[in-house]
Amino acid sequence: DAGVTQSPTHLIKTRGQQVTLRCSPKSGHDTVSWYQQALGQGPQFIFQYYEEEERQRGNFPDRFSGHQFPNYSSELNVNALLLGDSALYLCASSGGDREWNEAFFGQGTRLTVV
């Protein structure tokens, strides 16, 4: 079982550019959430996808958007990049959306905006 895989592992972008991050969930999982971890903070929830729809959104602007494909993989898109978007982006999958469903995380994509 490959677990949750994310690509790329590192990325450097320029302010104003757009970026797409990718995530393949753990086998058998249908729910994918994205988190942003800035330095010195815990991961912050961005949004969750289930059945190819955004189900819940955290306190992030519309520049952050996503997509889920029929095979449950997911993309996170960020438009008009700001320096403050530099962070580790984590994808987490789960086998359901109940409070006891633990999240399985990928290793993250480190985004640096210059």
Added chain:
Amino acid sequence: ILNVEQSPQSLHVQEGDSTNFTCSFPSSNFYALHWYRWETAKSPEALFVMTLNGDEKKKGRISATLNTKEGYSYLYIKGSQPEDSATYLCAFPFTGGGNKLTFGTGTQLKVEL
């Protein structure tokens, strides 16, 4: 906005020491409390998901307790080893979903020989 707080922020202990950390969360609208361990260069990994007041869970030398009425959870490590060095995060699922988590800032544990 939910606030999940962890203390201490960091901890240095000697091999063999026992240690514990605290996670505080809103006691109203409790759904569950998750603990994750995050080792450097790896993915966060779930340790425990606790749902009932008074829950006690154990995995090897690590255990956790839960008090939902007063809004706190303790994580204990008995006989710390260097491989226990990691950041320990607690997380509170808001709106009842397990993968919609509000995380604390974590406790960074370093176990020295």
